[in-house]
Amino acid sequence: MPGLNLTRDEARTRADLLTVHSYEVTLDLTRGDRVFGSTTVVSFAAEQGASTFIDAVADTVHRVELNGVELDPAEVADGVRVQLPVLAASNTLVVEADMLYMNTGEGLHRFTDPVDGEVYLYTQFEVPDSRRVFAVFEQPDLKSTFRFSVTAPSHWDVISNMPTPEPVPAGPAEGAGNSTWYFEPTPTMSSYVTALIAGPYQSVRSELTSSDGRTIPLGVFARKSLMQYMDAENIFALTRQGFEFYEEQFGTPYPFGKYDQLFVPEFNAGAMENAGAVTFVETYVFRSRVPDATVERRAITILHELAHMWFGDLVTMRWWNDLWLNESFAEFMSTLAAAEATEFEQAWTTFAILEKGWAYRQDQLPSTHPIVAQINDLEDVQVNFDGITYAKGASVLKQLVAWVGQDRFMEGVRQYFAKHSWKNTELVDLLSELEAASGRDLKAWSALWLETAGVNTLSPEFTTDDDGTITSFAILQTAIEAFPTLRPHRLAVGFYDLDGGALVRTHRLELDVDGERTEVPELVGRTRPALVLLNDDDLAYAKIRLDPASLKTSVLHVKDFRDSLPRTLVLASAWDAARDGETPARDYVELVLQNIGAESDSSVVLVLLRQLASALAFYVRPEDREAMADAAADRLLDLALAADAGSDAQLQFTRAFSAHARTASQLDTVEAMLAGERVPEGITVDQDLRWELLTSLVVGGRAGEAQIDAELARDSTATGALAAAAARAALPTAPAKEAAWAALVESTDLPNATQRSMIAGFTRVHDRSLLEPFVERYFASVQDVWATRTHEIAQQIVVGLYPSLLTTQDTLDRTDAFLAALGDSSPSLRRLILESRDGVERARKAQAADR
Incomplete structure (x- = not known):
């Protein structure tokens, strides 16, 4: 319009x-x-x-x-x-x-x-x-x-x-x-x-006392049919911890008269920071058992939205180019609050593998942009709620805090709120307060970190004598040609050695790195360790690489790290290298399968399983994909059977096995699990796991409409209806795919959540040839979809139905022809298609390296 x-x-x-x-x-x-x-x-x-x-x-x-x-x-x-x-x-x-x-x-x-x-x-x-x-x-x-x-x-x-x-x-x-x-x-x-x-929402009520002595009413709300599953006291406890932490850090009392948290149906995002009335996606009401990682994610989201009451609601950006002032700060502060004020003390480990992983992916797309982005219109900002605005911005703030010191940083934030409450601000308003508090000139820092795009890569270069004593040590920094900026980094170098079978840190040096090469004379004369880890403690925003000897140590002993954060950094480096086509994807698959059983951090397990799925779907050679996927599913079942009964890892391995199951024997096992047989001891086949098992059978051709209808009759809820819609779209037949396509693209009346579920089912296939008839139809219809649907609905279709699984030259050629015809008439649509195309191109590069 x-x-x-x-x-x-x-x-x-x-x-x-x-x-x-x-x-x-x-x-x-x-x-x-x-x-x-x-x-x-x-x-x-x-x-x-x-x-x-x-x-x-x-x-x-x-x-x-x-x-x-x-x-x-x-x-x-x-x-x-x-x-x-x-x-x-x-x-x-x-x-x-x-x-x-x-x-x-x-x-x-x-x-x-x-x-x-x-x-x-x-x-x-x-x-x-x-x-x-x-x-x-x-x-x-x-x-x-x-x-x-x-x-x-x-x-x-x-x-x-x-x-x-x-x-x-x-x-x-x-x-x-x-x-x-x-x-x-x-x-x-x-x-x-x-x-x-x-x-007719139902609620649980409580209250707290703010730092200025006011009584702040609290409420937790959900639909009547979901309220039985609501763990309101956990949410209230996190809220109280967040209030106390933020009021102290920000030096400003909570600015509104009450604080309600409402879990609402068919929500598009994780949550929204409406002042005093925050809305959350309903999947954060756990009607079935979920991994501990999901519980942690909810906690971070609760703290993120609470931080927005100050960053975003009390003080608001003038225009959407400073959206990061809202989102990056809320992202950084929520992790800081979780680590320092709640039970989630390992929140920075989750941040390293989840949030920073998102940032690194986004920052390597052709559409990457500075944290302070150029926003010309509303279409620009609607596609800019991305890994740069959230995760990279938060990572850069963490870097800034390491550089200026947390106390001085927070003093600048306190002055910012004191001066700008109830007003609109721009980047310069915040930087001036941080400069005054820290005594640092942040103009050059801002230009390099906030106003340029791209991620740097850091590598160690060192020599030793015959006794293993380090005779020279330097850190090398590189950037890609398209985004050549080299930046200053505050980081730590960690030395790790084996001690009684555990890989432990024996030395740590914190320093500033700048330019192409930074000499580190402080490490000369020390004995070479088993593993050298750049960016130890994850202070910097940069990809890291290991020297050959450290890489060998990591492959043999990644599970032996005593602490979760360095282990996560090493795994993240291995994942980067596989995605970048520097190392074979099959090596990463093997690294995960050999070590994930010993991982104790639920969020790390969750992300590793996602990365395993991506490596198998996109990065291994197509001719080896089926055999490797079959072997991976067998290994995941073994891990589920070997895990401690009732453990978080056991639940995650069981779900992952179901998602990957494809051979006759694997599907036999899934079928038995759904029937209540051959279930790993400690696993309860609750309703959401039943849907996962059934959908696995549907994708594998073992179940059809009758079984889906029967399961929906058993679970006649909104959640059940979404699961049934996904399962029907996943039926591995041409008529089923045709019906799903018609509902998604040709019809205009699907609710957002149903559309999202159907897209997930439509693209869940063992036989990728089922998707080939829709490639040309996608490109023929996508402009009309973008022009006639609302933003959320259009973006789901544009991104979700792009033929990402068809990692062929033909897909790239068809995409290029579409983009050439599109020209500059729709920059936001062009950006989304370019990002999807990049995924196919990256997959082909990784496949070529998977030898």
């Missing part, structure tokens, strides 16, 4: 014209299942005589009144924007409209629980979707106060940014059985962090 893609220039022009004072938003949620009523009254100042527009993505605009003058909606409203001509110095605008409920996870999402037929609503506004609920100047620097009044069924709960008031029963005009909730005005905030959650 014209006007959906707001440009930065338009936003800057509008911000220069306006000062927004307040919004009064009245919503009527009793008008059926298609639209809801929305009336917005906006008070704002403007440049006398100027003209501008307000955003309102509406089904129908019924009334527009500007300063007491009725404007014809047919003339000023196009369904996306409402034009506002000849403004006064002080203005009052009224917009009455019908807005559409969404099933895409954007705007006001509507969901019906199949268990009890109850309706649940929630909003998701980041980046530009508050305009789907009320008329608004949709940009982060036009902050205001918001007062919501909501009419809804009386048995619902209605939650927003402010404490929920007592509902007032509606009069005859509003309909029997309805009530209205009149909320108090919010503090000054950006529209994208306002929120409305409504429906």
Whole structure:
């Protein structure tokens, strides 16, 4: 639609014209299942005589009144924007409209629980979707106060940014059985962090005392049919730990009046930092046993969103090019809080293998960009919630903290909040406070780390005499031609030797590295260790390589590291080398399978299993893939049987075996497990594991529609429906794939979560030839999908249905032909296709090295 893609220039022009004072938003949620009523009254100042527009993505605009003058909606409203001509110095605008409920996870999402037929609503506004609920100047620097009044069924709960008031029963005009909730005005905030959650949610309540003595009410919410699985006390405990840690570190009390955490259905992301009313994906309500890694991930997410109450909500970036000010800080602070204030003391190990792995992948794509990205319009930012903005930014902050010291860093942060609370900021505002606190000039640091793209690689170079004494030691730094910047790094070098069978650190040196070559005279004269580890303690953001002798030690003894973090760094280096086509992928597969059984960190096991799956799917030679995958599945079953009964590793190995099972004997075992036989002692085949086992049988041709229907009858829940949709799309027949394709691409009515599940099932195949008929159809349809669907729905299709598994030259050629025809007409679509193409090209390079 014209006007959906707001440009930065338009936003800057509008911000220069306006000062927004307040919004009064009245919503009527009793008008059926298609639209809801929305009336917005906006008070704002403007440049006398100027003209501008307000955003309102509406089904129908019924009334527009500007300063007491009725404007014809047919003339000023196009369904996306409402034009506002000849403004006064002080203005009052009224917009009455019908807005559409969404099933895409954007705007006001509507969901019906199949268990009890109850309706649940929630909003998701980041980046530009508050305009789907009320008329608004949709940009982060036009902050205001918001007062919501909501009419809804009386048995619902209605939650927003402010404490929920007592509902007032509606009069005859509003309909029997309805009530209205009149909320108090919010503090000054950006529209994208306002929120409305409504429906018969159930809750558990608690409270805490903030650092300024206020009592802060706490709430944890979920659908009625899920509340039995909610471990609210665990969530409250983490929340209290996070509050205490952040208030002390930031020197600023929690800025809002209450803190609710709501687990909502069909959510697109992990969570969203609505001020005082954070929404989370429902899979964080564990109805079946999950790995400890997933519990840790939820904890990090809880702490991440809580950090946003300061970084993002209290102080907000002026425009989306500084999105990293929100996300990188929340990512860094959540890991720091987890490691220093909760039971998750190994959080930096998880950060090293999970978050940094994400950053390194993203930073090697052709679409990589500086942390402070150039954001020209909303389409740019919507594809920029990526590993650079989150994980690389957090990694660079960790590097900065190592350089300036944590105490000085936090002092700068405290001054930042003291000066800019309730305002909008840019990069320079933060850097000036950090400079003042640390005494360091950060301009050069910012230019190299925040304003350039690409990841460096660090390697050791040293010589020894006949006795093994080091006679020279240097650290070499390289960069690729496309992104040649060499950067300063604060890092540690660790020496490791075997001690009683354990690989332990015997020496550590922390230093600054800069340029192509950094001599390290402090290590000259020391005895060469069994293993030299650059970036020990993971202070720096850089890929590392091992010298040949250290690499040999790591292959033989990676499981013998006494601590998890150095072990993880060595494994991450091996994974980098395999992905980069420097070492054979089969060696990495063997390294994982030989050592994962001894790994004690759940998150490391989880990531290694994902990387094992990727190596087998993409990086080993196609002619060897089937045999290696079969052997890997057998080994995973052996690991599951050998693991301690009831252990986290046993659960993960069992699930991984099911996902990889493909031979007749392996599928026999899966079939027996589903029947309750041959189950490893300590494993409970709960409902979610049943779906995994059944889907494995479906992909292998051992089960079909009848078994899927029977399982859905057993699990007639929203989760069951998603699992059934994935299983049906995974049926290994041409008609099943054709039906899934039609539903995903040709139909437009699939809810976001169902679409996501079906894409996962569609691409889960043993016989890749089933996907070949859809390659040409993908390229023929993807532009129309991008032009006609909402961002979330379109991106799922564009990325999820790209023929990534067909790692052939033909796939590259077809992609190149599409990109040539596309030209520069859609930069965001072009970026997504380029990223997918890079995956195929990388796979082919790795396959060529897998000899």
